[in-house]
Amino acid sequence: xxxxxxxxxxxxxxxxxxxxxxxxxxxxxxxxxxxxxxxxxxxxxxxxxxxxxxxxxxxxxxxxxxxxxxxxxxxxxxxxxxxxxxxxxxxxxxxxxxxxxxxxxxxxxxxxxxxxxxxxxxxxxxxxxxxxxxxxxxxxxxxxxxxxxxxxxxxxxxxxxxxxxxxxxxxxxxxxxxxxxxxxxxxxxxxxxxxxxxxxxxxxxxxxxxxxxxxxxxxxxxxxxxxxxxxxxxxxxxxxxxxxxxxxxxxxxxxxxxxxxxxxxxxxxxxxxxxxxxxxxxxxxxxxxxxxxxxxxxxxxxxxxxxxxxxxxxxxxxx
Amino acid sequence: xxxxxxxxxxxxxxxxxxxxxxxxxxxxxxxxxxxxxxxxxxxxxxxxxxxxxxxxxxxxxxxxxxxxxxxxxxxxxxxxxxxxxxxxxxxxxxxxxxxxxxxxxxxxxxxxxxxxxxxxxxxxxxxxxxxxxxxxxxxxxxxxxxxxxxxxxxxxxxxxxxxxxxxxxxxxxxxxxxxxxxxxxxxxxxxxxxxxxxxxxxxxxxxxxxxxxxxxxxxxxxxxxxxxxxxxxxxxxxxxxxxxxxxxxxxxxxxxxxxxxxxxxxxxxxxxxxxxxxxxxxxxxxxxxxx
Numbered sequence: 209x210x211x212x213x214x215x216x217x218x219x220x221x222x223x224x225x226x227x228x229x230x231x232x233x234x235x236x237x238x239x240x241x242x243x244x245x246x247x248x249x250x251x252x253x254x255x256x257x258x259x260x261x262x263x264x265x266x267x268x269x270x271x272x273x274x275x276x277x278x279x280x281x282x283x284x285x286x287x288x289x290x291x292x293x294x295x296x297x298x299x300x301x302x303x304x305x306x307x308x309x310x311x312x313x314x315x316x317x318x319x320x321x322x323x324x325x326x327x328x329x330x331x332x333x334x335x336x337x338x339x340x341x342x343x344x345x346x347x348x349x350x351x352x353x354x355x356x357x358x359x360x361x362x363x364x365x366x367x368x369x370x371x372x373x374x375x376x377x378x379x380x381x382x383x384x385x386x387x388x389x390x391x392x393x394x395x396x397x398x399x400x401x402x403x404x405x406x407x408x409x410x411x412x413x414x415x416x417x418x419x420x421x422x423x424x425x426x427x428x429x430x431x432x433x434x435x436x437x438x439x440x441x442x443x444x445x446x447x448x449x450x451x452x453x454x455x456x457x458x459x460x461x462x463x464x465x466x467x468x469x470x471x472x473x474x475x476x477x478x479x480x481x482x483x484x485x486x487x488x489x490x491x492x493x494x495x496x497x498x499x500x501x502x503x504x505x506x507x508x509x510x511x512x513x514x515x516x517x518x519x520x521x522x523x524x525x526x527x
Numbered sequence: 528x529x530x531x532x533x534x535x536x537x538x539x540x541x542x543x544x545x546x547x548x549x550x551x552x553x554x555x556x557x558x559x560x561x562x563x564x565x566x567x568x569x570x571x572x573x574x575x576x577x578x579x580x581x582x583x584x585x586x587x588x589x590x591x592x593x594x595x596x597x598x599x600x601x602x603x604x605x606x607x608x609x610x611x612x613x614x615x616x617x618x619x620x621x622x623x624x625x626x627x628x629x630x631x632x633x634x635x636x637x638x639x640x641x642x643x644x645x646x647x648x649x650x651x652x653x654x655x656x657x658x659x660x661x662x663x664x665x666x667x668x669x670x671x672x673x674x675x676x677x678x679x680x681x682x683x684x685x686x687x688x689x690x691x692x693x694x695x696x697x698x699x700x701x702x703x704x705x706x707x708x709x710x711x712x713x714x715x716x717x718x719x720x721x722x723x724x725x726x727x728x729x730x731x732x733x734x735x736x737x738x739x740x741x742x743x744x745x746x747x748x749x750x751x752x753x754x755x756x757x758x759x760x761x762x763x764x765x766x767x768x769x770x771x772x773x774x775x776x777x778x779x780x781x782x783x784x785x786x787x788x789x790x791x792x793x794x795x796x797x798x799x800x801x802x803x804x805x806x807x808x809x810x811x812x813x814x815x816x817x818x
Contacts, residue, residue, distance in 0.1 A: 263624055265631075314807040318623050319566035323757055324806050330754065331799045338793050448750075452635065459628065491646065492639030492746070499635035506628050507618035 213387075216467065217379045224372030228365035237364035243477045244371030245433050249450060250457035250469035251378040252426030257455065258463035259391060260418045261398030262317065266325030267426050267454040269307070269332050272445035273300040274427025275434040279348050280341060289359035293431040300427020301420045308419035312412055317401070326451070333446035347441030350434060359435050367436055374432060375470065378425050382466050385421070394418050395464075426454060456498060460505050530787065537666045538783045544672035546779015547679040551734045552752050553759035553771040554683065555727035561766025562703040562723040565615075565626040571753025572634035573728055577603055577735035578744045579641055585652055585739075592652070593674070596736040600729040607728025612721040642746040649745040657740045675737035682733055683772055686726070699723055703766070755782075758802040
C-alpha cells in the first residue's frame, strides 16, 4: 500500500469534513450518515463476497450482532459506549468465525452458502424477537446521554465525521487486504477454488479470515447504527433489508473494489430518496427500482466502470 | 408428553395435510433445481403473486379459488415460461451467482410491487367453507387442508405421468441429466428450461389456490414459505421429486408439533435449525443421492 494508493481515501475524508462544515440541512446530513452506515456494512460484505466470491445472503447476522451486543452492554450493564462498541465488533467477528467454521468446513459454497447464511440470520432474528435481554419485540432503546465520552452527538455533522472516519478505516483495511498475500489468496479462491488448493492455498484458513474480518466490519456498521438512532429491534438489526442492501451496494457499485460499496450505497440511497421526492411516498417503489437495477447490472455489467476508473486512478495494475 | 393422544394425533394429521401443500411448493422449487441447477430465490415471491392473483380472481370475477386453480395454473405456466426465457436466462448467462442475483432481484420486484399495489395489510378471503371440519374417527380435520392434500397427490401423479410418458417429459429428463448431449440430439435447451420453470410456477399457482381458503395474503407471505420450501428441498435431496413430497409431509408434522410445544413464534426456529443441520451434516439430503 503506497501513499499514492491511499490518496483517494484521504480525498474522501477531506470531502466528508468539508461537507460536515458547510452543509446544515438535517435532511441531507441524515441521508449522508445513513449512506455511510450502509457503505460500511457493504464494505464488510465486499471483503467476503467481492474479493472472496462467497455470496452471503445473511450479513444481517453480523450487523445485528454488532448492534445488539453494543446496545445491551450499554443499556443493561452500564458499560461505556467505546468498549461496548468494541465488544460489539468483536462479537460479530467471533460469530463470523463460528458460522464460517461450521459452513466452510462442511464445504458449502455458492447457492448453499447463500441459503445457510440467510437461515442463520433468520434464527438470530427470531431469537432476538423472543428473548428478554434484547427487549423482545418492543426493541431496545439506548438512553440519551449526550457527549463525546458516550459516543452520542447532538449534531448530525459529528456523526458524519465519525461515519466517514470508520468508512475510511474500512477502505484502508480493504486496500491493505487487496495488496496482501491473504488478498491474493482470497481472489484465487474466488476465481478457482480447486486451482488455488492445488497451488497450496489453505482454502479453509483463507475463508475463515475473510469471513471474520467481513463480519467485524458489518458489525461495526450495526454498532454505529445503534449509536446513531439509539433504538434497535429484531427486524431492524437482523432484518433481511440489511442483508439485501449490504449485497446490492457492492454489486451495483463494483464488487471487489475499494470504492465500490460507497459508490453503490450512494446510488441506492440517492435513487431511494429521489423516487420519494419525484413520485411521492409509495411504499416499496424504491425497492422495485433496486430490483430492476440489480437485474440490469447483472445483465449489462457496465456498472464496473466507476470502480474500474477508481482502480485505474489509484495506479497501474488496474484489474 | 403433557398432551392427550387425540390432540397429538390431530396435530400430526393436520401437520401431514399442511405438509402436502408445502410439498407442492417445494416440488416446483426442486424441479427447477433438478433441471436448471439454479436456486430460484423468486419462488416465494412468485407464490405471493399467485396468492394475490387468486385473491383478485375472487374479488373481481367472483371466482372460487378452487375454480380458479386450472386457469391460474395455465396463466402462471406462461408467466414462468416468459420470465425464464426473457429475464433469468439472458441475464444470468449460465453463471451460478448471476442466477442467484437475478432471482433475488425478481423477488424484490414482485414483493414490493405487491406492497405498492395492495399495501402491507394482510387480507383473507371469507369463504363459507374455510373453517369447515371433517370428522374422521376421533380426529377433526380441516376441509380446505384435506382438499389441499388430495389435489397435491393428484398434481404429483400428473407430473409423474408427464415426466415418464410424454416427449416433453423425456426431453426435460434428458436436459437434466446431460445438457450438452441433449442439445446435440436436437433438443431446444432454452425452451426446455423455460418449460420447466413454467411447470414450477404453475405448481405455485395451484398451491396458492389451495392455501387461500385457509391462509392470509400479504406482500411478504411468500417468505414464510420459501425457507420452509428450501428446507424441504434440501431435506428431500435437491432435484428429487419424491424427496420433496416426503420432506414436505415431514416438515408439516415438525411444524405442527413444535408449534404445539413451543408456541408459534419459537416453533419456526425448529425448521431453520433442521435446515442448517441438514446442510451442514448431509447436504445431499436424507432421500437424495445426488452430489
